[in-house]
Amino acid sequence: MKKITLPLIAFIFASTIAFAGTVSAEEASKTVNEKCPIKGKDVNPKCTYDFEDQTYAFCCGDCRTKFTDDLAESLYSQIGGKAAIDAAVDLFYTKVMSDKRVNxxxxxxxxxxxxxxxxxxxxxxxxxPVPYKGKDMRAAHANxxxxxADFNVIAGHLQATLEELKVKPDLIEKVMAVIATTxxxxxxTKKS
Ligand code: HEM
Incomplete structure (x- = not known):
């Protein structure tokens, strides 16, 4: 009994370590980009920044600083990042779907x-920094x-959502200006 159990435990232990090692190496190679998102050069794998479960790599410290500064100044960060957008879009579609004019x-x-x-x-x-991978706006709404009027109703629901979530008025104005560009x-219609 002892003869069988010990090698079995050793095997489970060794495979667990091997498996854990493989997963983390794979994850690391999946999450680190090969080209610097600022200058497009090859990255220095030691020059990285972790953000929302993703590791971003840069060619140099200056690029990393530019990336983190831009991110901190972005409307995305200012309104509260992923958690805020998730909550806003869910509430926005609740409003859209209860509106007979557009649902x-x-x-x-x-x-x-x-x-x-x-x-x-x-x-x-x-x-x-996470790229949008869906259809472009013209193709998505073609035909x-x-x-x-429909556009204004939809945009109005987004504005009301942001107000309900207590986003600051100056930020709401900036977000709505971005939405207006679509x-x-x-x-x-043709670009005005
Ligand atoms: C206010 C600006 C708007 C933005 C930013 C926007 C954004 C989007 C996005 C990202 C998609 C998904 C594209 C994809 O499938 O990859 C989409 C799809 C769609 N949008 Fe909009 N949209 C806007 C306005 C509107 C308006 C005014 C309407 C209608 C009143 C509308 C109706 C739809 C519908 C029905 C789809 C689903 C298309 C499909 O899957 O067949 N959108 N929109």
Whole structure:
């Protein structure tokens, strides 16, 4: 009994260590970018910054400082980062979906996916370093016949959401200005 148990324990112990080692190495290689996001040069793997479960690598300390300064100044950080955007988009769609003037647009839409895409789009538009990977705004709203009135209703729900979440008025104004830049694409009209 003892002869079998000991090697078995040794085997489990060794495989646990080996497995743990493999996972962390893989995770590290997944999360660290190869090119500096500021200058596009090869990175120094020791020059990194951890943000929202992602490790960003830079070619030098100056680039890391620029990245962290830009991030701190971004509207994304100023309104409260991921937690704030998640809460805002969820509340925003609750308002949109209870509004008969516009909820018919979303009748056959996978709303779980929509929440996730919108979080990603707004985050990136406000300065999150995580790129938006969805459709561009013109393609996403093509053939929907969204009118300017519809756009204003939707934008109004976003504004009301930010007010309800007690985002400072000057920040709300800046966020709404960013959203307004999507108007031509969403309506399918020419750039004004
Ligand atoms: C206010 C500015 C707006 C922004 C920033 C915005 C953003 C987005 C984003 C990120 C998506 C997902 C794209 C993808 O699938 O990859 C999307 C899809 C969609 N948007 Fe908008 N949108 C805006 C206005 C509107 C308006 C005014 C309407 C209609 C009244 C609308 C209706 C829809 C619908 C129905 C979809 C789902 C398309 C589909 O999956 O078939 N959006 N929008």
């Amino acid at each position: 018919h647009f979303f009748e056959n839409v996978n709303m779980k996916r929509q929440h996730s895409k919108q979080k990603s789009f707004i985050s990136a538009a406000l300065g999150s 929907m016949d969204v009118t300017e 108007k031509d694409a969403v309506l399918g």
